[in-house]
Amino acid sequence: MRKTTFIILITMIFNSVNGKNLSGTWLMIKDGATYGKPMFIEFKNDQILHYDISEQSKNGALEKKLVYSEKFSETKNEFVNENRIRLYRMGKTHTVISETEFKIENTEFATDYERIEPTKTDLTKTEIEESKFNVEWNNEKIRFVFNKDFSSPTIQEINKRMKREGRKMILENLNGTYFGAIYDNGIREILIPIREISAEKITLYGFPKKPYEITTN
DSSP: OOOHHHHHHHHHHHHHHEEEEEOOOOEEETTTTTOOOEEEOOOTTTEEEEEEEEEEOOOTTOEEEEEEEEGGGSSEEEEEEETEEEEEEEEEEEOOSSOOEEEEEEEEEEEEEEEEEOOSSOHHHHHHHHHHHEEEEETTTEEEEEEEEOOOOOHHHHHHHTOOOOOEEEEETTEEEEEEEEEEEEEEEEEEEEEEEEEEEEEEOSSSSSSSSEEOO
16 A cells, blocks of 8 residues: 555656646647657656657547657756646757868757647537638738648649648547648648637637747637
8 A cells, every 4th residue: 555655646746847737648739840740748757758649640549659758857848838848858969060161069959749639529530621711920920720731723733743641730639639730741840739619719829939829709
């Protein structure tokens, strides 16, 4: 009984650091300088568990796969807010000076992770897929429309000849959280989590810069 109590206590300590709750699943936030596919992390004891997701969802459902872990206590981090954590890692930048000269510098990189929550909605999956919203974030316009090719007719024709898929948004979900998943040529590039959606409005979050969350009517 004492052993069980001790294990539970240790778990609670590591899942609540400096009064911050680390429970749940966190989405890696991609910005213009972030390459690679979307990933998730979870915190367990003193470990940060890094998960990849299936290349193709099954009827919209995503599956996680553990790829590696690291010690949370050995990372440099800060809480942006109660649902957003920033992890710092060292890497290298390569700067080309001329055709024959370049320099390599040690650089600190920051990556944000946003805690995801089940989407609030009374709509069915089909009703969500049929909804249409014009979203604007920091003067960037986003067509939140599912299963439609975003490319112009000319580009669509070129893609057809090259047997290339265009850019489109697919509705996907993980443990009750819906995402607008942006694919380009069949490859998932970005996941935009949906906090709430109805027939009249949609609330999106997990953006790389403020505002981190927006609501569009």
